[in-house]
Amino acid sequence: MDVLKKTPVREQDAKVRATNFEEVCLGYNGEEAKEEASRCINCKNAQCMKGCPVSINIPGFIEKVKNDDIEGAYQIISESSALPAVCGRVCPQESQCEGKCIRGIKGEPISIGKLERFVADWASENGIKPQGAAEKNGKKVAVIGSGPAGLTCAGDLAKMGYDVTIFEALHEAGGVLVYGIPEFRLPKTRVVAKEIENVKSLGVKIETNVVVGKSVTIDELLNEEGFDAVFIGSGAGLPKFMGIPGEQANGVFSANEYLTRSNLMKAFNEDSNTPIMRGKKVAVVGGGNVAMDAARTALRLGSEVHIVYRRSEEELPARVEEVHHAKEEGIIFNLLTNPVEILEDEKGWVKGIRCIKMELGEPDESGRRRPVEVPGSEFVIDVDTVIMSLGTSPNPLISSTTKGLEINKRKCIVAAEENGQTSKEGVYAGGDAVTGAATVILAMGAGKAGAKGIDEYLRNK
């Protein structure tokens, strides 16, 4: 064993997995996990923990893995995280925990995410549940949205003894974990549903098919349905389009629509009644996790897929692992390329996408070098499907129907970072609804902060 290198993780072969929706990464077995754990030097002043937004006791749980006490490892993780099987799979570890790991200075950091996943999967297979709720304190809290922010907030509050109900607009709980992130990265039945069951086992009720702002308002929840406080974890679900000619053509979709059809509605499965377009050639516009997910879904549905991204490889916002997997599977990257028009045939169907080449100029506000057009470099990629993956913003449904709830210029709800408090009394918020599209673990961190804030508020009320 080379202590400078990560213990390799088993994966489905790229050629095989490009044709199925099974999970790509197979994870560690007990032996591999122990080997990887043994690389951790159990730092006193563990830097890795500073990179984890929920401050999991990383050396603590890894020590337990070394000593074959996986249940003990799980209890340590559970103190800080309600969704370890999810985070172990989807956190951008390279810029968080693993990015700070001491081992990473000379060699490769510890595979913290893969170890976390191993522990969580083991616990789930062995029927270990997080520690049960304290005695009920008789106070009611409503949580809006069942994504990572809402689930975490609800779980924490239930553990403190609150009577918690989650209201979810869709017919299934999980937020982006069920409608956005694909099965091959995050299995729905085996992983997401189990984690949601864990939250429910703490006594949390989930009412699906309730669109807050339409079916019921926050004021009604507080004044008529007897809730003492509300947490808003409604995410950032509104898709952006480019506003270029041809965007209304048949065959142009938002990544949200495409992924929702495949993930939530299971359109990849012959059994499902929801249709999905299986294009011959697909252009996915964008370079984030969402773009990679849409591209790899299209590939699995039988399409040739091009990622069209206006900056260079270095700036791709997606997780490194996803870009790597996408390339292995045969996704074609058209980098430093920006669409200017979608071409339609005489019946209104997409027949191509006209793009212009870009080059990197001076750094912009984000610190990344600004892409500028190369004059006269336009060219056409002939595709029959275009998937727009340009980012999302919070849905105004809640802010526009709640009196006294302040939002900022980007339509995000204004809430204090340390406790989620909004401008409206008794109303707390966190996750993508507050920050704009971010990550699962940041949303969970905000859910935790919100639970703490609500607890303090209700204890002092």
Place this chain on the structure above:
Amino acid sequence: MYKILEAKELTPNIYYMVVEAKRVARSCQPGQFVIVRTDERAERIPLTICDYDREKGTVTIVFQVVGAGTEFMSHLKTGDAFHDFVGPLGQPSELVHEDKEELKKKKILFVAGGVGTAPVYPQVKWLHENGIDADVIVGAKTKSILILEKEMEAVAGRLFVTTDDGSYGRSGMVTQTITDLVNEGNHYDVCIAIGPMIMMKFVCKLTKELNIPTVVSLNPIMVDGTGMCGACRVTVGGEVKFACVDGPEFDGLQVNFDEAMQRQQIYKTAEGRAYLAAKEGATHHGGCGNCGGND
């Protein structure tokens, strides 16, 4: 689960159901819609709220069988239940927000086509309950598929029924009746047209010439109904709108109908296959020469 308290066939192809959905019934307004699913594999199907009873906590829907999703729904009976029933979605009709005294001064014309009679009904009823009489034109291809005639008669100021084939009432398309009424000297301040996209297109073409402001209710393809997917985008006055949150009612004189009709075709082939599979079970594997599919 959302219990079906009453299910009946209005015509061999159009079904009427009263469904228990307390939250929807408590907060819905005319013009809004719901999304339903029959079971955990089913599509999400948007349907206009046709009537509601706040006390009983029920919502009435009326739907026409056009494909696999509605075919499955048509098999549900009294006592069965919908797996999912979410709403109310979309914006209420503008009528609801208007000053009632102002509204009383207006001459309102409703034009309903086919199953579009169902969504027109709650609006006419709401006006009637607020002491306002509206003229209503109901069009159907033929007498046997005419729906809600008695109910409409009870709440409309004047009801004009027309059938394309002349088998009942007046004869010809709804546009003919509009022309007749205007030629007879009737003046209208506003027209509300709900029906198949093609009907709304031609009504708007006519009302534009006649200078009658016209509201239509669009039914593009939808998935979530909350603004999350963008499947429902339509162009109105040159701007892209999401019908599920900005609509479904829009200024008909501004709607790009040709684009909207084209966008409705996106899943036609795939849906055709699903429909045949639903009707014939697992026996349909292409080769019928109609759907172009072998997979």
